[in-house]
Amino acid sequence: MAKGNRVLVTLECTEARKEGVPPSRYGTTKNKTKTTEKLEKMKYNKFLRRHTLHREVK
Template identity: 60%
Template structure:
């Protein structure tokens, strides 16, 4: 299977001591070998922040 389940976790919330928001999704391992970084909405901070793949 080329698709893999991943978890995206907020990087800015950890630094501020707030709860980190998480998003779940899949990625194609053949096209994206590295870790994914996306700007997603964090409801705890009420703004878009950088989310990095953790799994």
């Protein structure tokens, strides 16, 4: 069985720390050979109750 190119990554809210609330985190996968830069997605933050930018963290 071959190993896949997909790796698990964590997306963390960029606006939550500035506002003093806990950051929301989402887990997802990405293809490490085709997507070399860090992922950025608009996701819902339940603490701020709105959609915010989430970036990939290590």
